Amino acid sequence: MMRKPVIGVMGPGESATEIDIKNAYKLGKLIAKENWILLTGGRNVGVMDAANKGAKEAGGLTIGILPSNHTKNVSDAVDIAILTDVGNARNNINVLSSDLIVACGIGLGTVSEIALGLKNRKPVILLSQHQESQQFFKNLSPNLTFIAVDTEQIITLIKEILKKVK
Amino acid sequence: MMRKPVIGVMGPGESATEIDIKNAYKLGKLIAKENWILLTGGRNVGVMDAANKGAKEAGGLTIGILPSNHTKNVSDAVDIAILTDVGNARNNINVLSSDLIVACGIGLGTVSEIALGLKNRKPVILLSQHQESQQFFKNLSPNLTFIAVDTEQIITLIKEILKKVK
Amino acid sequence: MMRKPVIGVMGPGESATEIDIKNAYKLGKLIAKENWILLTGGRNVGVMDAANKGAKEAGGLTIGILPSNHTKNVSDAVDIAILTDVGNARNNINVLSSDLIVACGIGLGTVSEIALGLKNRKPVILLSQHQESQQFFKNLSPNLTFIAVDTEQIITLIKEILKKVK
Amino acid sequence: MMRKPVIGVMGPGESATEIDIKNAYKLGKLIAKENWILLTGGRNVGVMDAANKGAKEAGGLTIGILPSNHTKNVSDAVDIAILTDVGNARNNINVLSSDLIVACGIGLGTVSEIALGLKNRKPVILLSQHQESQQFFKNLSPNLTFIAVDTEQIITLIKEILKKVK
Numbered sequence A, B, C, D: 001m002m003r004k005p006v007i008g009v010m011g012p013g014e015s016a017t018e019i020d021i022k023n024a025y026k027l028g029k030l031i032a033k034e035n036w037i038l039l040t041g042g043r044n045v046g047v048m049d050a051a052n053k054g055a056k057e058a059g060g061l062t063i064g065i066l067p068s069n070h071t072k073n074v075s076d077a078v079d080i081a082i083l084t085d086v087g088n089a090r091n092n093i094n095v096l097s098s099d100l101i102v103a104c105g106i107g108l109g110t111v112s113e114i115a116l117g118l119k120n121r122k123p124v125i126l127l128s129q130h131q132e133s134q135q136f137f138k139n140l141s142p143n144l145t146f147i148a149v150d151t152e153q154i155i156t157l158i159k160e161i162l163k164k165v166k
Helices: A018-033 A046-057 A087-096 A108-119 A131-140 A151-165 B018-033 B046-057 B087-096 B108-119 B131-140 B151-165 C018-033 C046-057 C087-096 C108-119 C131-140 C151-165 D018-033 D046-057 D087-096 D108-119 D131-140 D151-165
Strands: A006-010 A037-040 A062-066 A080-083 A100-104 A124-127 A145-148 B006-010 B037-040 B062-066 B080-083 B100-104 B124-127 B145-148 C006-010 C037-040 C062-066 C080-083 C100-104 C124-127 C145-148 D006-010 D037-040 D062-066 D080-083 D100-104 D124-127 D145-148
Touching: A006 A018, A006 A046, A006 A087, A006 A108, A018 A037, A018 A046, A018 A100, A018 A151, A037 A046, A046 A062, A062 A087, A062 B080, A080 B062, A080 B087, A087 A108, A087 B080, A087 D087, A087 D108, A100 A108, A100 A151, A108 A124, A108 A131, A108 D087, A108 D108, A124 A131, A124 A151, A131 A145, A131 D131, A145 A151, B006 B018, B006 B046, B006 B087, B006 B108, B018 B037, B018 B046, B018 B100, B018 B151, B037 B046, B046 B062, B062 B087, B087 B108, B087 C087, B087 C108, B100 B108, B100 B151, B108 B124, B108 B131, B108 C087, B108 C108, B124 B131, B124 B151, B131 B145, B131 C131, B145 B151, C006 C018, C006 C046, C006 C087, C006 C108, C018 C037, C018 C046, C018 C100, C018 C151, C037 C046, C046 C062, C062 C087, C062 D080, C080 D062, C080 D087, C087 C108, C087 D080, C100 C108, C100 C151, C108 C124, C108 C131, C124 C131, C124 C151, C131 C145, C145 C151, D006 D018, D006 D046, D006 D087, D006 D108, D018 D037, D018 D046, D018 D100, D018 D151, D037 D046, D046 D062, D062 D087, D087 D108, D100 D108, D100 D151, D108 D124, D108 D131, D124 D131, D124 D151, D131 D145, D145 D151
Parallel strands: A006 A037, A006 A100, A037 A062, A062 A080, A100 A124, A124 A145, B006 B037, B006 B100, B037 B062, B062 B080, B100 B124, B124 B145, C006 C037, C006 C100, C037 C062, C062 C080, C100 C124, C124 C145, D006 D037, D006 D100, D037 D062, D062 D080, D100 D124, D124 D145
Antiparallel strands: none
């Protein structure tokens, strides 16, 4: 048996911008269409919620790795809710459980996930207008940091990366 | 949307008995037939491995919550591997992420999972010939500890319990 | 340099009995007098609180491993509060960070700590009138489970065990 | 009772520069002289090891929050080793358990700690020649990010910050 690729989509919750949310929704949709599994932080806000909604509308399977021990704030579009009860430490579980991470937007939680992802030798694709953060991570980890300008390019990039790592 | 019930099957790894493994395999199969999701500790030994194999053969969906940060010891029959890298602390994630826990056999890891499950107010069904442990947990948590004599009875019990908690 | 022995005292919080609390207080005192470090779950209730108070009154050093990300419920008698924010998963950190564990009383959290302690090959001393649990763990792990009838006997036992493991 | 301030010193392990190590050593010394408690990631390399050595030589108390479940790689200058066995997720415990964090140098682990520290509303002081990372975090969290040019300035800054938060 071969496990399906798991694509982690990380990004701001409450502080997500409209563009982040639009991108996350499209990304969720495209990931589901490729028959990949979507993994997010699972909450019912921001990038997490939007990516899950996109994936569900396209018939995908969605995993949410929650910081809490209850399901009150789980996105309705999460199929399987993993209740870690480890707070922000779940960010490390998010990146370890993903074959590849897409950071959609920027914020402190997302920065910790990008850093932990790269530290764990996971490829990370950055999608944001935030050039400063792109350069920052590119300098810290040149071989594993990828920059994308739109969601379509991300799918192409993921296919290329998965070919190499599998 | 309603998330499907997640049934956690916990039990010994390397020290599982032949009976534990036979029970876990049957249980995995029966859980999958009910269209419930199977959640285990995910490793390729003992009760975890057997339950996953049973579930996969019946076409079910299987989640493995691994203690490690790598996939070397993941059961081939796990569809989605959550790599927690939190060691035995993942036992708490196992029980929190399950709607209901079945303990199939006994061992120190399993004892910690039964105790953490009951502490988190999760129903726990004990399947083992081990009367002493049944009585021990029944005394500690009379309302949430259930005793079963075989796998078929477990499925009946799960249906009854799910009706109440949902 | 040699690190000082760290003695973990585990036991019920809100559900501790008067005897548990009395024992924990005496135990904390005796541990401090031996110049050992006391480690507990750190909250301001039950066995944790009493053991810390005993140790502080005898001039000892006390470490509390908290389940939360804040200091609201930390015992006043804790010198160093480790805020894990991993909920009950901190029970595994408690036992790993102790050279030896004393279980003072019984409850579901304590049962998980005894089981995780023994699984991690730590000596565990049980102090309780609860014969059933003593026998239960003695059967699961005969070489690492020790039974004590009072706090003085525990100190003698700890000295013997530390001599062997160091 | 009032708990003593806990100052977290974070920074690269294997990839620390000579300057990072020199700064960490001096910082450990100065922290101990103020009678504050030093908290680090606890391993016997880089910034962690150097800070602990500085603190011990000045007679301080040192806490190490280890990623592992064993003491093989603990710095000799750690007084109390907390064995979390949660891998890089211990970075969240490091920052939560510190009243204030000093990042001494830069690397992926350190970036995750700075981000998690700021996310948890902890003041973070950056000590490095790395202007890009200073600006990056200053933009993400202007009120909690502080820049220092040397270890003496850090101590002055810590005193000012502790006055406000206590």
